Amino acid sequence: MRKMIAAGNWKMNKTNSEAVEIVSKLNELIADVKGVEVIIAPPFTALSDVVKVAGKVKIAAQNMHWEEKGAFTGEISPIMLKNLGVEYVILGHSERRAYFGETNELINKKIKSALAHDLKAIFCVGEKLEDRERGNTENVVEDHIKGGLEGITKEEIMANVIIGYEPVWAIGTGKTATPEQAEEVHAFVRKLLTEMYDAEVAGNTTILYGGSVKPANSKALFSKENIDGGLVGGASLKADDFSIIVRNAL
Numbered sequence: 001m002r003k004m005i006a007a008g009n010w011k012m013n014k015t016n017s018e019a020v021e022i023v024s025k026l027n028e029l030i031a032d033v034k035g036v037e038v039i040i041a042p043p044f045t046a047l048s049d050v051v052k053v054a055g056k057v058k059i060a061a062q063n064m065h066w067e068e069k070g071a072f073t074g075e076i077s078p079i080m081l082k083n084l085g086v087e088y089v090i091l092g093h094s095e096r097r098a099y100f101g102e103t104n105e106l107i108n109k110k111i112k113s114a115l116a117h118d119l120k121a122i123f124c125v126g127e128k129l130e131d132r133e134r135g136n137t138e139n140v141v142e143d144h145i146k147g148g149l150e151g152i153t154k155e156e157i158m159a160n161v162i163i164g165y166e167p168v169w170a171i172g173t174g175k176t177a178t179p180e181q182a183e184e185v186h187a188f189v190r191k192l193l194t195e196m197y198d199a200e201v202a203g204n205t206t207i208l209y210g211g212s213v214k215p216a217n218s219k220a221l222f223s224k225e226n227i228d229g230g231l232v233g234g235a236s237l238k239a240d241d242f243s244i245i246v247r248n249a250l
């Protein structure tokens with residue numbers, strides 16, 4: 001169901017002990033916060049210990065394989081994540097698409113596997129700068145969403161899928177989409193969900209904005225009608241900064 005969420009994606013940053021320290025501090029800083037779900041995605045190596053100190057912070061993995069086990073050197077399976085107490089998994093991040101060749105088809109397999117194993121998927125979509133400059137933003141976002149959600153039922157999406165709209169040109173660049181640019185795409189995503197499913201799905205799906213979200217710009221972004229919070233990279237690495245972003249989602 002639709003809710004306000006502040007999610008932090010730490011990417012390949014922080015050791016296990018650093019991660020435990022930051023999540024413990026964040027938990028203290030947001031102790032009084034109600035009405036915003038707070039999620040942190042540390043690296044795999046920190047998941048086990050971070051889950052133990054998470055408190056009200058929900059824990060996500062940054063990726064997973066779709067198979068439960070087998071000869072897939074270097075991969076992590078959904079049952080391994082579930083066994084640790086992980087609740088969410090980020091899938092389809094643009095860095096996975098760009099550097100590790102992840103396609104819509106592969107991301108779709110991962111989403112189906114996550115849902116089959118009772119993990120919630122934070123499913124990322126978004127256009128590159130050249131797509132936006134050619135006026136192709138909506139086509140790319142539509143292609144990502146239709147490809148990633150192929151065969152996923154209404155009940156599954158409503159219960160366990162969050163969409164992250166992350167324009168690639170805004171990730172880690174300091175160039176945030178304006179609240180108006182982000183809102184336009186979020187509204188388009190809801191229209192698409194109405195066409196693919198129905199108005200109930202469109203109205204109940206949480207859609208996060210990601211791309212250089214900071215304490216200073218988060219309030220304006222989150223105040224837009226179709227933006228239900230943020231997926232935050234760099235600014236989620238410091239508990240103080242991220243706690244401000246969490247409060248701006250209230």
Ligand code: PEP
Pocket residue numbers: 009011166170171172173174210211212213231232233234235
């Ligand atoms: C991200 O990693 O998903 C992201 C949006 O990063 P940043 O906030 O650093 O742009």
